[in-house]
Amino acid sequence: MTRRILFVCLGNICRSPMAEGVLRQKAPHLLVDSAGTSDWHAGDPPYVPMQHAALRKGYNITEQVSRPFHPADFMRFDMILVMDGRNQADVEAMRPPGNLTPVKRFAPFAGRDIGDVPDPYYTGEFDAVVELIEAAADGFLATLPQPQ
Template identity: 90%
Template sequence: MTSRILFVCLGNICRSPAAEGVLRHKAPHLQIDSAGTSDWHAGEPPYVPMQHAALRRGYNITEQVARPFHPVDFNRFDMILVMDGRNLADVEAQRPPGNLTPVKRFAPFAGRDVGDVPDPYYTGEFDAVLELIEAASDGLLATL
């Protein structure tokens, strides 16, 4: 049974904390966390424009703190969901030998022809990213 889910993006300040906040709201019974493949923003809260966009939709992510992904996360979680292909490669590069924890792209759970969750830090499309995250969260929950 999947009850421990980790979301991973690059800096852990936009996409993965938003996904954590959305899924935590929709499924409070699950253990959910997020991390980044870089440590650039470790210890920082989510990016303020993402916080504001999430709050407008009813998700409070203001208390989250960015942290880097670590190989031990493979043992701490039942599933690791990444936001794009680069995140997938970076996470897989840290997989301990013999570990079988599934690592999947998150966006396809939305049931759309999309492979990646675009990074709103660069695009500015915070609301569109949240819509995709909401749809993917609903799709994920339907599979659990």
């Protein structure tokens, strides 16, 4: 049963911490974390414009701290949800031999014809990314068995 979810993006300061915050609030029974494929922002809080977009929608991600993805995360989590194809390739490149932890793109759970969650660090579309993440979180949760 999927109970431990890891979200992964590039720097772990926009998309993955937002997804972590949304899923924590929508499904407090799950263990949720986030990481980045780079260590550029290790130890940093989420990007301030992402924090503001989150707060406008009722999510507080201000206490989160960026960390890099590590191959041991394959053993710690039941499912790894990545924000784009590059994140997926980078995560898969770190997969330990024989590990079967699923790595999936998060955006398709929104039920839209979209493969990636756009990076608002570059696009500036923070509010649109929050809405996409909310829709993907709802779609993802609909695939899981309901808690007893």
